Amino acid sequence: MSQEVSExxxxxxxxxxxxxxxxxxxxxxxxxxxxxPNFRPYTYGPLVLASCAISQHLAAIFIFxxxxxxxxxxxxxxxxxxxISTLGFIVGYAVWELLLYGxxxxxxxxxxxxxxKSSILVFxxxxxxxxxxxxxxxxxxxxxxxxxxxxLFILNVLLADYTALALENYRREKLTxxxxxxxxxxSSVVLASRLPNDLSVFALVLFAVQSFAMFPxxxxxxxxTDPLLQATLTAGACAFSIYATWALSRTVTYLFTFxxxxxxxxxxxxxxxxxxxxxEIRGTWDPAVPRINETxxxx
Amino acid sequence: MHTMEAVRxxxxxxxxxxxxxxxxxxxxxLSANLLRRGHKVVVITHSHPPDRVxxxxxxxxxxxxxxxxxxxxxxxxxxxxxTFLPYLRSIVLRENIQLIHAHASLSSxxxxxxxxxxxMGVRTVFTDHSLFGFDDAASILTNKLLEATLRNVDAAxxxxxxxxxxTVLRARLRPSRVYVIPNAIIAEQFKPSPNTTATQTSNNITxxxxxRLAYRKGIDLLVATAPRICAKFxxxxxxxxxxxxxxxxxxxxxxxxxxxxxIEMLGPVRHSDAPKVLTRGSIFLNTSLTxxxxxxxxxxxxxxxxxxxxxxxxxxxxxxxxxxxxxNPDEDDVIRAMAEAIEIVSAGRHNPxxxxxxxxxxxxxxxxxxRTEKVYQTVLETEPYDFWxxxxxxxxxxxxxxxxxxxxxxxxxxxxxxxxxxxxxxxIDKVQMYWNHQRFVELAHEYEEQQDASxxxxxxxxx
Numbered sequence: 167m168s169q170e171v172s173e174x175x176x177x178x179x180x181x182x183x184x185x186x187x188x189x190x191x192x193x194x195x196x197x198x199x200x201x202x203p204n205f206r207p208y209t210y211g212p213l214v215l216a217s218c219a220i221s222q223h224l225a226a227i228f229i230f231x232x233x234x235x236x237x238x239x240x241x242x243x244x245x246x247x248x249x250i251s252t253l254g255f256i257v258g259y260a261v262w263e264l265l266l267y268g269x270x271x272x273x274x275x276x277x278x279x280x281x282x283k284s285s286i287l288v289f290x291x292x293x294x295x296x297x298x299x300x301x302x303x304x305x306x307x308x309x310x311x312x313x314x315x316x317x318l319f320i321l322n323v324l325l326a327d328y329t330a331l332a333l334e335n336y337r338r339e340k341l342t343x344x345x346x347x348x349x350x351x352x353s354s355v356v357l358a359s360r361l362p363n364d365l366s367v368f369a370l371v372l373f374a375v376q377s378f379a380m381f382p383x384x385x386x387x388x389x390x391t392d393p394l395l396q397a398t399l400t401a402g403a404c405a406f407s408i409y410a411t412w413a414l415s416r417t418v419t420y421l422f423t424f425x426x427x428x429x430x431x432x433x434x435x436x437x438x439x440x441x442x443x444x445x446e447i448r449g450t451w452d453p454a455v456p457r458i459n460e461t462x463x464x465x
Numbered sequence: 466m467h468t469m470e471a472v473r474x475x476x477x478x479x480x481x482x483x484x485x486x487x488x489x490x491x492x493x494x495l496s497a498n499l500l501r502r503g504h505k506v507v508v509i510t511h512s513h514p515p516d517r518v519x520x521x522x523x524x525x526x527x528x529x530x531x532x533x534x535x536x537x538x539x540x541x542x543x544x545x546x547x548t549f550l551p552y553l554r555s556i557v558l559r560e561n562i563q564l565i566h567a568h569a570s571l572s573s574x575x576x577x578x579x580x581x582x583x584x585m586g587v588r589t590v591f592t593d594h595s596l597f598g599f600d601d602a603a604s605i606l607t608n609k610l611l612e613a614t615l616r617n618v619d620a621a622x623x624x625x626x627x628x629x630x631x632t633v634l635r636a637r638l639r640p641s642r643v644y645v646i647p648n649a650i651i652a653e654q655f656k657p658s659p660n661t662t663a664t665q666t667s668n669n670i671t672x673x674x675x676x677r678l679a680y681r682k683g684i685d686l687l688v689a690t691a692p693r694i695c696a697k698f699x700x701x702x703x704x705x706x707x708x709x710x711x712x713x714x715x716x717x718x719x720x721x722x723x724x725x726x727x728i729e730m731l732g733p734v735r736h737s738d739a740p741k742v743l744t745r746g747s748i749f750l751n752t753s754l755t756x757x758x759x760x761x762x763x764x765x766x767x768x769x770x771x772x773x774x775x776x777x778x779x780x781x782x783x784x785x786x787x788x789x790x791x792x793n794p795d796e797d798d799v800i801r802a803m804a805e806a807i808e809i810v811s812a813g814r815h816n817p818x819x820x821x822x823x824x825x826x827x828x829x830x831x832x833x834x835x836r837t838e839k840v841y842q843t844v845l846e847t848e849p850y851d852f853w854x855x856x857x858x859x860x861x862x863x864x865x866x867x868x869x870x871x872x873x874x875x876x877x878x879x880x881x882x883x884x885x886x887x888x889x890x891x892x893i894d895k896v897q898m899y900w901n902h903q904r905f906v907e908l909a910h911e912y913e914e915q916q917d918a919s920x921x922x923x924x925x926x927x928x
Contacts, residue, residue, distance in 0.1 A: 178626050180647040180782045181827040188644040188836055189620075195640060196630050451596040451631040453681060453755035454777045454794035458689045 200448045207441050213434035215393055218400040219328040220429050222385055225403035226377045227319055227350075228422050232410035233373060234357050237366045244369040251372045255285065258376075258384050265333075265387050288375065296368040302359040311356050318353035322346050326382060330389035343382070350378035400430075469842045473505045473561055475587075477553075477578035478568035479541045481510035481529065483517055485736060487760055488569045488594050491648060496527050498834035501909060503902050507560055509553070511535075511542050511574060525909070526900075530556055532574070544573035544610070546873045547880055550581050554884055557585050558893045564841055566590045570597070570607065576614040580873070583617065583855065584881040588844050590837075591615060592622040593632045596757045596778055608635045613862055613870045617855050619844040622837065624648050624758040625779025644840050647783075648758050649833045650767055652825040653916070657769025657817035658744040670807055671702045673746035673770065675739060676753070676761060678709030683752030683775060688714045689796045690752075692722040694803055701807065702727055706734035706742050743768040747810050747817075750803070754794060756780050762789065767824040769817025773806045775799070788820055852878075 175185055176192045236242035259281070303311060325346035354374030358367045389396065404426050411419045476496055480488045496506040512518045512531035521529045532552050534542040556562070565582045567575030570593050579589045591614075598604045615621060615636040621643045623629040629645050632638065672694070676682045688711075691703055705715060705728060712730075719728045734742055743749065749765030751774040759780040762772045772789040774780050781791060790809075792802035809815050850858070859874055860867045 178782055179785075180625060180645070180779075181785055181824075188646055188840070189641050191640045196633070199630070199634070447599045447634060449630060449634075450627050451755070451757075451778055452598055454683075454775065456683055456686045456689075456752075456754060457793075457795040458685055459796050 196449075198450045202444060202446045203448050205444065205446065208434075208438055210434055210438050213437060214430060215396060216328075217429055217434055218396045219330075219385060219389055220323075221400050221426055222403050223323060223326055223328070223382065224422075224425060224429065225400075225407045226381055227323070228407040229403070229410055230354070230374065230377050232407065232414060234361075234370060235414050237361055237370055240362075244363070244366040247369040247373055248365075251369070251376050254376050255380070258380060261388070262384060265391075289372070292371050292375070293368055296358075296364045296371065299355055299358055299371065300361065300364055300367045303356055304359070308360060311360060315353040315357050318349045318356075322350040322353065322378070325349065327386065329386065331386040332390045347379050347382070350374065354378065469838060471503045471505060472838075472841050472845065473563045474499065474507075474841070475556065475560065475562045475565050475578070476506060476508045476568065477510075477565055477572075477575050478508075479511055479536070479572035479574045480569055481508055482523065483513055484540050487648070491592075491594065492568055493523070493527070494649070494651070494830045495834060495837060497525060498830045499838065500526060501831075501906070502834055502838060504838070505560075505900075507556070507562070509556060509574065509578070511540075526905070528560075534574070541571055542573050544576070546577060546580060547877060549574060549577040550584075550877065550880055551884055551888075553578060553581050554585060554881070555888070555893060557587055558890055559896050561895065562587055564588045564590065564844065566592065566841075568592045569594050570611050571595075576610065579614050579618055580877060581881075583849065583852075584878065586849070588849065589618045590620045590622065590840060590844060591618050592624075593628060594624060594757060596628060596631050596755055597635060599635070609863075609866055612636045613859070613866060616858050616862060616870075617850055618642075619847065619849070620644060620840050622646050622840060625782050627779040627782065628757045644836075646833055646836045646840070647828060648760050648763070649828040649830045650760065650764055652767055652821070652829065655740045655743065655764050655767040655821075657821050668700045668811070669702065670698070670700055670748060670810055671704060671746035672748045672750050672803075673704050673706070673743055673765070674750050674752075675706045675734060675742060675765075676751065678705075678707045678711040678715065680711065681754055682709075682711075683754045683794060684709075684711035684714060686752040686775070686794060686796060686799055687750070688718045690799045690803070691715075691728060692718060692724065693796075693800055695722070695724055695727050697800070697804070698807055700811075702729070704729045704731065704742065704746055706731040706739075708733040739764065740768060743770060746770055747815075748773060748803075748806050751775065751780070752794075752799065753777055753780070759783050763824065763828065767821055769821050771806050771810050771815045771820075773799070773802050784824075788815075788823070 176190065176194075177184075178192075178194070233242065233247065237244060237247065325343055327343040327346070351374060354371060358370040358374070361367050361370060388399065408419055408423060411422055474496075476492050478488065478492055480486060481492055482489055492508060496508060499506050507528045507530060508523075509530045509532060511534040513536075514533075518531050518533065521531065523529055530552075532549070534548070537543050557565075562585075565578045565587050567578045567589065568591075569575060575591070579591060582589045597608060599608065612635065615638060618638075619642075621632060621636070621638060623632050623643060623645055624647055626645055629640075629643050633640050633643055674687060676684075678684050687705075694701060695703070703724075715728075715730065719725060719730070731742065743765055747770060749762060749770040749772045751759065751762050751765075751772065753759070753775055754777055756778040759774070759778070762774050762780065763783055766772050766784055766788050772784060774789055774791060775794045776791040777794065790802040790806045792798040856871060856874065859870045862870055
C-alpha cells in the first residue's frame, strides 16, 4: 500500500485509470456493511406462549400412551374410551363451529353435512378394520413395536405444524403436516395391534384419530385466540397427562414433567440467551429483493 | 514490453472451454494476454468425455490439461481434498510451474490447487468472480471452505470493489492482500451498427433485455414493468433474448396484455450473436438483483446502447454516470429510470459511437493482464509462509474447522511424501518446447493489422 496517494483521489469506480495500486485500502472500505439491521430480539413471554402449542402436542401423545397402557393392562374398559372419544369429538366440533361463527352460512352448511358423513364413514371403517389391525403385527416381537412406535412419535413431534392459523386465513387452510399425522396414526396402529381384543383396538385407533388428526387442526385455530385460553388449555392438558401417568410409573412421570419444563421454560430461555451470538451481515453484495406493486400482480 | 521476467503459470479451474460462461471466458482471455506478454500459461480443468480428454491446445498456443474427474453438478467436480494431488504434482513438475492461479469460489479443483501448491514451492493467486451471501446454509458451508482454502493464499483478485468487500468478509482475508482488477471485453466484438447516426431522433425506441431468465436476474421486475412502459410510451418496443425458468412468466405477461407486437422474444441467444441483438436496440435494460461485475451492461454500453440498470452489487462501479440510469429494485423506480432513459435517447443526447469509443478506452484485456502480472510479481517477491505458520494459521480457522483442516494439511503432506517416493521427480520427463516469443509477437501483430485493415474496409464500404 502506498501512503502517498491522497484519499481524495480514490473513487469507488472501475472505469477510471487510477493512480493508486489495485490493493489500495480506502478509508471507506466496508462502509456499507451493516450488522443485524432488522433485528428484533425475541422476548421471553411471547416465546413461552408460542411453545404452548408444542406442550399441548406432547400432552396429547403422553395421554394417548397412558391410555394405551391402561387398555393393555385391562385397567380401562374399552367401551368407556369409545364414549370418551365420541364425547371429545362432539365437544371439539362444537368449539370448531363456535370459531367458525363469522364465516358465511352456505359453506358452513355444506361442510357440516360433509363432516357428519365422513365421521360416520371413519367410525364404521375403523370398526370393520379392527380385527385385521389386531393381528397386523402378530408375527413381530413387541420390542420392535415399542422401538418403531417411539421413532414414529418422535417423527410426529418433529414434523408437526405448530403455527397458529388466524381467522382470516381459515378459507386458505391446507393440510400442512401430512407426514406428521401419518407417522402418529401408523404408530397408533402398530401399538393397537398389541391389544388383547377387537373392541380395545377399535377404541384406541378411534382415540388416535381424535388426538392426532382432529386435535392438531383444532389446536392451530385455537392458538390464534386468547393467550389466557392457551395457557389454561396447556396447563390442563399437561396436568392431566401427568395425573394419568402417575399411577402407572413414577420415572416416566418425572420424564414427562421434565420435558414440559424444558419445552415451556428452558428452551425459550436458551433461545433468548443465544441471541447475543447473532451476527447478521448485510451489505451491497446481498441479492436485492424486488419490490413489485400488488395491483400489477393480481390484476 | 517486458516489465518482468517470464513466469510459468497454471490456471486451475473447473470451469473452462468447452463450457461457455463468464469465468471460462475470463480465464481464456487472461491466459491469451499473458502469453502475449511472454509468460508461459497452462490451464488445468476437468475432462469432458468423450472428446475433451487428455492434453489439448487452444489458439494461441494455450495448453489445456483435462484431468479425468467426472463433473457432478453444473460442471463442478466433487470436492475432496487429495485426489487432485498426483495429477497436479506431475503437471507442476513437468511444466516447471511457479505460480498457480485458481478461479471461482465454487471450483473444487481451484481450491485443491491452492491447498497443494505449497508442497511444490509454488505460489498461489485466487480470483473470485461472484458474490455470496452469509445467511443460507449453502453460503455458510462454501464460505467456510473458501476461508480454509484462502487461509494461506498469497493474493486474491476480485472483479469489483463490492466483490472485494464480500470476499474479504467471507474469507476473513487481510484487505491489502486482495486486489481489484475488473473484467474486460473485446471491444471489437461489440460495435454500434455503422448506420446509427450520432443524433438519432427517430421516434421508435427499442429496449433490449439479454439475460438468463431467472429470479436472480430480476425477471419479476421486468414482467411487472414492461406492460406499464409499453402503455406509457407507445413508441417503445422490447426485444427479450435468453432462456430460463422465468421465460413462461414473460410469455404470460405478453399474452395477458396483448403485447405480442411490442415484445419480441428471441429465445436462447448465443454469446457470439449477442452483438447483433444489441445493435438492434438503443436502450439496454438490466434488472439483476445481484451482480458481481455486470459484464452484460458493459457489453451493451460498448455496443452504443444507453443502459438502465438496478443499483445492485458492483454494477454502479462499472460505467460513468452519464451512460447509465440507475434504479432501485422497485417497480416504480425502474419505470422512472426508464422514462429518464427514453427521454435522453429520444432527445438524441446519447451518442452511440462516442459511448463505444469511451468504453473501449476503459476496459481492455491487455490492461487486465498487465495488472494481473503486477500481482504475480508482488507475490513472487514476497516470502512464502513456512510450514509452521501455515499450520498455525489453519488452526486459527475455528474450534471445529481448525483441527479438521490441520489434519487435511498434514495428511496431504504425507500423501505428497508417498508420491515423492513412488514417482521420484527425476523420473518425470520435463516438457521440452520450442517457443520463439519474438516470432509469436510478430505474428500476433500481423494478424491484428490484418483485422484492422478489414474492419477499416468494412467501414469504408458501409459508408
